[in-house]
Amino acid sequence: MDSYLKRKPKKNEDNLSPKKSKKEVCPHGVRCYRRNPHHFKEYDHPHFDLLIGKGDSVNIPDHFPQSKDVYIDQLKILNSLTHNTQSEKQGIQPSSSGTVLSNDSQLQSSSSNVVDRVRLSSKNKTTTFIMENKKNVSKPDDSKTMAQKIKENEPYCLFFSKIPDEPLTCNQQNSITFKDLLCPSLGELKCSLQINFMIDIAWLIEQYIAQGVGKKPLTIIYGDDWPDMEKYIQMMLPNVTSHFMKMKDPFGIHHSKIGIYVYTDHSVRVVVSTANLYFEDWNHYNQGLWVSPKCPVLPDSCKETDGVGVTAFKTNFLLYLKSYNLPILKDWIEYVKRADFSAVRTMFVYSAPGKSYMANTSSHLQRVGDLLSRHVTLPVKTTPESEGPLSWGIIAQASSIGSLGKTPGEWLRKFFLGSLSSHKQNSFTENSNATLNVIYPTVENVLKSFYGPSGGGCLPYSKNTNEKQKWLQDYLHQWKADETHRSRIMPHIKTYCRVSPCLSKLAWFLLTSANLSKSAWGGNIQRDKSVYVRSYEAGVLFLPKFFDEEFFNIKENSDNSNLFPIMYDLPLVPYQSSDYPWCN
Incomplete structure (x- = not known):
């Protein structure tokens, strides 16, 4: 069980008995950040059941750990899944920001906050959720830009994921978050491509929004088919183009994890990672990622074979992209062709x-x-x-x-x-x-x-x-x-x-x-x-x-000042006869 589920229940949260449900209870509880309709079809969320069951206007409790925008979006999904027809009759419509608002209760603004009202029906009752969305700017992870971090971690540029529950990982020189990959210091983003296995599109877009590039063109190729994700993209994300990679071999998976970032000067940066694109992978698990140098655009007169570099990274990367044989990758192949990868050493x-x-x-x-x-x-x-x-x-x-x-x-x-x-x-x-x-x-x-x-x-x-x-x-x-x-x-x-x-x-x-x-x-x-x-x-x-x-x-006492980052300890600790590998 997650450690946060072991904490003492707070009043009006876990001590109340929620309504019975045939669905499995979401293991994340009030920490759930998911905004995929399929997740809410599969899992019950008792904290919402309790609030809806009161039948009165209530505030989202202050001790709820996620930002109130998350709960607003989740309520909107619940509304669309369970009361779509009724919602239309009541005139519930999305605002320009994507928040569900009732027509008779539009945004009330002040210099300190914005009040969002969401109406949701529960049986024969109608509940209005009043959520204060305070204009607090999120504090940056630290004072350094991603460009500075790359400089500090040259020549290898091998990074690990920050884990908030272990603050010491957040202070490591080569620890970063996904949002760091979108840092403005790396260049003005024009568009990006994410090739991955599992993608929680709502979480991913949230990272882009946090860096002010939420509306930039984004292409995703993914291997885990989440029901309703395409529908969600079509309804909510006009800037996102997607393709589900269905495998011919039943035992094969689309498991690559790559990001391509193109900037307004047509330069390209490639990130090769081990992380899926959802909350737990970037906050609960150890991940590794390599960030390429910024690869400038070549002159128009250059050939595809120019800018290959000593490691031929460009040549093999193009072979990989072409192996998909997908029209959706045509533009990205051209971006890579026109980039100079001479500085890449891997x-x-x-x-x-x-x-x-x-x-x-x-x-x-x-x-x-x-x-x-x-x-x-x-x-x-x-x-x-x-x-x-x-x-x-x-x-x-x-x-x-x-x-x-x-x-x-x-x-x-x-x-x-x-x-x-x-x-x-x-x-x-x-x-x-x-x-x-x-x-x-x-x-x-x-x-x-x-x-x-x-x-x-x-x-x-x-x-x-x-x-x-x-x-x-x-x-x-x-x-x-x-x-x-x-x-x-x-x-x-x-x-x-x-x-x-x-x-x-x-x-x-x-x-x-x-x-x-x-x-x-x-x-x-x-x-x-x-x-x-x-x-x-x-x-x-x-x-x-x-x-x-x-x-x-890999040891501090070595002659070379460049220390290669390795995550685990040496010497290794072998299994004892009583040890058993973790299996699912």
Whole structure:
């Protein structure tokens, strides 16, 4: 149960008995921020039932934690779902700001506040909700602009999500919120594209509004089909263009998490993330995101192949966008074509559904292995005591695990580890002898998190799958991130890396949406050197070579002043015999 549900009930809130409902009660209680009609069809909200049942004009209680605008919008949705016909007869119409107002009670203004009246019927009673919407400007997260944060976090520009319930995360140099990505200091926004799995459009628009760009053209491509979302967009958001990505493979998902931001000077910025676009993902879970430099527009005379840069990020990013074959992406492909990505130092990695061959590298399995074999140099073992490639261990940290087979040699070691253990002296080798450790939260990790069992909501590992691969226990390690104050926050971030035996250096680092599964990375390599991929995934690979470094340093006492940000603690803590991975 969420920690906020464990608090002592307040008078006139939880101690009153709400009317009975066949629907499941919303687990967020009065903290619910959702403004999607489907959510209100599926869940009951007793705090509204109590207020409506009084039948009198009442104020929204001051101790309700969300802003009163949220409750206004929620009441409007309830009104449209349950009393649409009656509402029309009563003359309830949306105001220009989207707030439901009764025709006989228009906005009453004063220098200090605006009073919004919302009429809602409950059985035979009509209740008017009077909500004071005070003109208080939200305080910024801190005094620094996002442009300043990017400058401070160069050259890697790898950021983590701020978690309000752990204030120490909010003070970290590389912690940001989604709203930071829309900060005016980054440029005057012209339009943006969000490619993601789950999108709560009301929450997303709220972030845009908070930065003064709520009416800018926004395109979304999403993979989780929420009923009534398209209807909501059509009714309320004329500036939003959307496309639901229906997957042909029933076991595949549209899981990529990418943002493209185009500014009025036609420059482009790309963000590759692990976070879905809804409240919990950005406030309750550990996330990671890479923010690109601002890529200026090229002269009209330039070709698509210009501005590719040393990592060919642009080339591979275009291949990814084109793999959708969607008309809705035509303009965005043109924006990317016309941008100069020369300043980008990361490699773009993606998976796209279908058969993948080394020629097009549209699978994580092939793409990562190919890049590592071409660009990563590890110490050569010259004596029995010297450090060699096999002394550098591989760490896979994910928020979910797929069906990996009956034995570790079926896929995990034969193909997955074969890819990740590649380097210049030793390209892709099946059944690698390299050390592999997997970080995934235990039941105890989740139960001790800030949000208790609900903290495991971002960890959809199937119990049935786990029971079929008990051998995986030998590879599993607990979630522990004391150094970054994130142990009690569950990880939705996905990272893969190779670490030195002294635990102070990385040979490479991958941030991606891809969990530890065949669907995301690609299945077994076939005789024709192809692999089958089920899902869309996207990530960025950091290679020291392109940052003019031999290795990435992750310890303060290293010689290099550039410290690469890693979220979890080293050394790792292996599972004990009594530990069990969190499963849903």
